[in-house]
Amino acid sequence: MKKYISGLEKARSEYKPKLPNALKQGINSLILEKGALTTAEANKEDIQEMFPNLYGTPVITFGSGTAEIEHKTLNVGVILSGGQAPGGHNVIAGLFDALKEADSSNKLYGFLCGPSGIMEAKYIEFTPNYIDEYRNTGGFDIIGSGRTKLESEEHFMKTWETCKNLNISAVVVIGGDDSNTNAAMLGEFFMQKNAGIQVIGVPKTIDGDLKNEAIETSFGFDTATKVYSELIGNIQRDANSAKKYWHFIKLMGRSASHIALECSLKTQPNITIISEEVEQNKTSLSEIVDYICDIVAKRAEQSMNFGVVLIPEGLIEFIPEMKCLICNLNDALAHIEQDDVYASLCGWDEKIAYVKGKLEHSNSEVFSSLPLDIQIQLLLDRDPHGNVQVSRIETEMLLSEMVEKKLGQMKKAGTYKGKFSTQSHFFGYEGRCAAPSNFDADYCYSLGYNAFALVKFGLSGYISSVKNLTAPASEWIAGGIPLTSMMNMEKRHGKFKPVIKKALVELNGEPFKKLQAHRDEWAVEDCYLSPGPVQYFGPAEVADITTETIQLEQAKVKVKI
Numbered sequence: 001m002k003k004y005i006s007g008l009e010k011a012r013s014e015y016k017p018k019l020p021n022a023l024k025q026g027i028n029s030l031i032l033e034k035g036a037l038t039t040a041e042a043n044k045e046d047i048q049e050m051f052p053n054l055y056g057t058p059v060i061t062f063g064s065g066t067a068e069i070e071h072k073t074l075n076v077g078v079i080l081s082g083g084q085a086p087g088g089h090n091v092i093a094g095l096f097d098a099l100k101e102a103d104s105s106n107k108l109y110g111f112l113c114g115p116s117g118i119m120e121a122k123y124i125e126f127t128p129n130y131i132d133e134y135r136n137t138g139g140f141d142i143i144g145s146g147r148t149k150l151e152s153e154e155h156f157m158k159t160w161e162t163c164k165n166l167n168i169s170a171v172v173v174i175g176g177d178d179s180n181t182n183a184a185m186l187g188e189f190f191m192q193k194n195a196g197i198q199v200i201g202v203p204k205t206i207d208g209d210l211k212n213e214a215i216e217t218s219f220g221f222d223t224a225t226k227v228y229s230e231l232i233g234n235i236q237r238d239a240n241s242a243k244k245y246w247h248f249i250k251l252m253g254r255s256a257s258h259i260a261l262e263c264s265l266k267t268q269p270n271i272t273i274i275s276e277e278v279e280q281n282k283t284s285l286s287e288i289v290d291y292i293c294d295i296v297a298k299r300a301e302q303s304m305n306f307g308v309v310l311i312p313e314g315l316i317e318f319i320p321e322m323k324c325l326i327c328n329l330n331d332a333l334a335h336i337e338q339d340d341v342y343a344s345l346c347g348w349d350e351k352i353a354y355v356k357g358k359l360e361h362s363n364s365e366v367f368s369s370l371p372l373d374i375q376i377q378l379l380l381d382r383d384p385h386g387n388v389q390v391s392r393i394e395t396e397m398l399l400s401e402m403v404e405k406k407l408g409q410m411k412k413a414g415t416y417k418g419k420f421s422t423q424s425h426f427f428g429y430e431g432r433c434a435a436p437s438n439f440d441a442d443y444c445y446s447l448g449y450n451a452f453a454l455v456k457f458g459l460s461g462y463i464s465s466v467k468n469l470t471a472p473a474s475e476w477i478a479g480g481i482p483l484t485s486m487m488n489m490e491k492r493h494g495k496f497k498p499v500i501k502k503a504l505v506e507l508n509g510e511p512f513k514k515l516q517a518h519r520d521e522w523a524v525e526d527c528y529l530s531p532g533p534v535q536y537f538g539p540a541e542v543a544d545i546t547t548e549t550i551q552l553e554q555a556k557v558k559v560k561i
């Protein structure tokens with residue numbers, strides 16, 4: 001038993017997540033409807049060749065009725081993979097409830113600390129009391145998560161061994177695009193070996209970049225963006241009260257800018273940078289700095305020496321010259337590691353000068369233009385493969401320092417007369433383990449319950465899909481889509497591999513168009529919105545409402561420009 005429980009946790013433990021009508025009838029009263037046969041997102045022949053057993057299966061939808069399925073007792077294993085996202089505990093609760101409802105002698109095993117848990121056979125068997133402690137709570141602490149990858153034949157063999165020992169006939173992988181890609185590889189492996197073990201994926205990531213027609217959003221995006229938007233709204237009020245700071249706020253989202261875009265639509269800050277737009281327009285770092293300076297100067301003319309800038313975490317890799325620099329640095333640093341001369345250098349000045357000499361001329365110039373602390377970060381933070389850890393670069397500091405420098409020049413030239421003082425923030429971990437919003441609590445519970453329905457019907461290589469998400473939960477549509485249908489071939493570490501395609505922000509999509517239509521007004525006028533904290537209780541139009549992103553994506557009415 002947990003020693004301490006907060007008032008909110010106690011109240012939330014009584015919350016009964018809503019299920020789509022089809023699933024509400026009960027796990028033993030479902031029928032499976034087969035839809036269109038699928039192919040792949042792209043590179044169809046390659047994907048078919050790599051997944052001969054899983055490729056081309058149909059879309060599945062569940063309806064209510066009674067299907068004739070041979071009854072057997074089932075042991076299922078579940079893994080949480082990658083970064084935390086609000087609602088993971090409810091996925092497991094939904095899976096557990098469906099599994100026990102189907103047959104109380106079914107067992108659910110939770111593998112500890114991510115994919116390594118199944119390879120190393122570290123697990124617990126869930127009991128009703130254990131699950132009850134985690135219903136509607138945030139975090140992944142129910143079993144822990146990890147970033148180990150389940151991707152090689154050796155990993156698959158170890159996983160198979162564990163499954164054989166526990167008599168497991170299905171594995172549910174709760175993860176993002178990479179983990180679900182690996183889930184498909186594991187599913188194909190089991191089929192080729194005739195192992196009799198199914199693999200089902202569940203779409204997780206606060207980044208919101210695992211989505212398509214059948215996966216309208218990944219879970220956790222709703223709650224995390226609500227938490228960040230509350231914080232941004234509070235900061236905007238503070239900025240507008242003291243009228244003395246520009247706040248540079250970096251928001252999580254390793255590649256895609258969905259989080260920054262959603263928070264922007266909810267709070268209407270003065271500036272929002274969207275990486276995908278930067279990439280499309282080939283905007284340089286100095287052009288981004290000029291854009292910010294222009295708005296700072298316009299606001300200063302109205303004596304508004306304050307403001308808020310939102311920056312997506314992945315920005316740096318979308319700026320063309322920074323992308324080239326990082327590639328060049330990765331190559332150069334790989335060699336420098338074994339370089340005795342570099343190792344003998346003591347101060348940063350010497351090291352930086354040495355690295356500059358190893359870079360191509362244009363990259364060396366870009367590197368030189370960066371503030372010293374960012375140059376050091378680029379040399380310091382390396383992942384286990386020796387690559388620069390882009391997500392660790394303090395882009396919020398980089399931009400605020402470069403903006404300050406440029407404003408100094410503008411002041412000398414007489415084109416800027418304001419005062420500029422900054423605060424920088426990084427919002428990421430603050431939102432990843434928040435108690436799930438009603439939407440995420442319902443969605444996650446439904447995804448988990450539905451994952452067991454896919455298991456019960458003997459399917460493998462599918463991802464749990466619950467859609468029609470802007471309608472009330474009772475009208476949500478539950479089913480599954482083949483993981484292979486979301487795949488294409490991409491180059492990873494120099495080799496082409498099958499991967500689930502990441503969904504980046506679409507610049508012709510309604511959410512971005514809304515930002516585009518309003519950002520000039522938000523830049524200079526008083527338009528801040530304060531969405532306040534996540535509402536767990538209250539009228540459905542306040543407490544159950546989901547993201548602006550999904551609402552705009554599914555809206556019949558287009559944004560007026």
Ligand code: FBP
Pocket residue numbers: 081082083084085147176204205206207252253254313391428432
């Ligand atoms: P997932 O894609 O695994 O869900 O994780 C996403 C994320 O939250 C990113 O937004 C962020 O860049 C990253 O995790 C941080 O990872 P870590 O938890 O390893 O610091």
